[in-house]
Amino acid sequence: MKSLLERRGVVVNGTLGVLLAGGVGVAYLSLGGDGEEPTTSGRTTTVSRGSLVESVSASGSVESAKSSALGFGGSGTVKKIYVAVGDEVEKGARLAVLDQTEAREDLEAARANLAAAAEEDTDSAQGYAGYVQAQNAVKSAQRALDGTVIYAPFAGTVTAVNGSVGESAGSSSSTGSSTAGNSSGTTTGSSGFIEIANPSKMKVEGAFTESDTTKLKVGQSATVTFNALSGVTANGKVTQISTEPTTTNNVVSFGVVITLTDKPAKVRIGQTSTVTVEVSRAEDVLYVPSAAVSTAGGQSTVTVLENGKPVVRTVTTGITGDSGVEIKSGLEEGDQVQLTTISGSTTSGNGGFPGGGGNMGGGPPGGGNMGGFPGGGR
Structure with missing residues (x-):
């Protein structure tokens, strides 16, 4: 009697196993897990x-x-700044000036030396050389005086003023001269004493x-x-x-x-x-x-x-x-x-169920050997 019950239990378990495996397989195939290529819309x-x-x-x-970063062509103390940020200026307008006392004195001395050299014997080589040297000194002194003023090289708007009255300003960061009608010294760095831009x-x-x-x-x-x-x-x-x-x-x-x-x-x-x-x-x-x-x-x-x-x-x-x-x-x-x-x-x-083992056509999720039940040992 006991052996008969055991045999019936085995048959029932086997049937349930087949049904379970078949159900998982159908579900897997219906989810597109049959290895076919994706389709297109x-x-x-x-x-x-x-x-x-x-x-x-x-x-x-x-x-x-069109913009410029402007600097002085000479060194000295800032005497006056004529503009502020946002001011619109015309070409040639005076923007800032250094104390010109020393520069004017140097120019006057150079002119006096030139006048004296002109009275010398300029027919001789030595006399002519002295005269030319005095002329060059006057030109240099004039450039130094011109460099004490910053003029607007074009009509535009002042975008920055990087200094104040009374402070020292040098020509080490700027080149060129600043004369009315011509571009003022433009700084070699990223900013100058005054920056101007043409907003048009x-x-x-x-x-x-x-x-x-x-x-x-x-x-x-x-x-x-x-x-x-x-x-x-x-x-x-x-x-x-x-x-x-x-x-x-x-x-x-x-x-x-x-x-x-x-x-x-x-x-x-x-x-x-x-x-x-x-x-x-x-x-x-x-x-x-x-x-x-x-x-x-x-x-x-x-x-x-x-x-x-x-x-x-x-x-x-x-x-x-x-x-x-x-x-x-x-x-x-x-x-x-x-x-x-x-x-x-x-x-x-290799075509196994999701989560299946490494064997081809592996068992249901969590299964061990092929054909095993969920959590089964064999």
């Missing part, structure tokens, strides 16, 4: 004809396209990626938008491309200057902006959305619907514009192409 679009524009973008801030001429320097920079050329058209001015745009042109790269967080970029060809009234120096440069254009060409093109190993393909069935075609592409990818060959206008999106999932391991 049926979204399609039509091959169109029109114009394509390829562009690259970068961000930057608005700067004056503006530029934006954008940091373009290494790959985008290879597509840029001086003279290309650009459009500038401003973060703080919704709907406001300005036109510009690429006027300078840096040859020295900048690396930030392992990203290489190049500075590119875009000079605005028109200036909206609300635009101010320092505002953040985005510049978009048109790098290529194709007119009257066939194109499809980028999502329709697959590229691998240097070869591009598009899935075309022929009699309702998807057929893969190799295509030759052109520029990649904002509206899609140019198709040079392989498609005809009006063709229906598929926008591929992947659905389904792939299996892991």
Whole structure:
């Protein structure tokens, strides 16, 4: 009697095991775990004809396209500053001056020496040399006096005053002379005693990626938008491309200057902006959305619907514009192409159930040997 009950228990357990294994298998197959390739959706679009524009973008801030950092051409104590930040000045306007006492005395002495040299015998070599030397001394003293004044080299707005009355100012950081009608000494550093900019001429320097920079050329058209001015745009042109790269967080970029060809009234120096440069254009060409093109190993393909069935075609592409990818060959206008999106999932391991063991066609989740029950030993 006992052996009969044991045999019945084995049969019942075996039946339950088969049913359980079969149920897990059906569930697994219904979840796409049969190892088949992913399928594609049926979204399609039509091959169109029109114009394509390829562009690259970068961000930057608005700067004056014409600015100068001005310094004194001589040394001395600052006597007077005639302007403040924000003042608008005309070309040739006096901006600041040093104490001129010593410079004037040196000029008077040089002129006296020149007058004395002129009365000497200038016909002799020695006399003529003395006269020329006295002339040069007068010129040098005049330059020193002129260098005590900073004049505006052009009409503009004062953007910085880096000094005050009574302090010493030297010519060690500036070069050139400062005479009315001519450019004042311009500092060799990043700032001068007074900085001036022309707000009517503006530029934006954008940091373009290494790959985008290879597509840029001086003279290309650009459009500038401003973060703080919704709907406001300005036109510009690429006027300078840096040859020295900048690396930030392992990203290489190049500075590119875009000079605005028109200036909206609300635009101010320092505002953040985005510049978009048109790098290529194709007119009257066939194109499809980028999502329709697959590229691998240097070869591009598009899935075309022929009699309702998807057929893969190799295509030759052109520029990649904002509206899609140019198709040079392989498609005809009006063709229906598929926008591929992947659905389904792939299996892991060697075709076993999720979580199964390493054996081919492994057991149910948590199983040990093939055909074992959940948590079973054999």
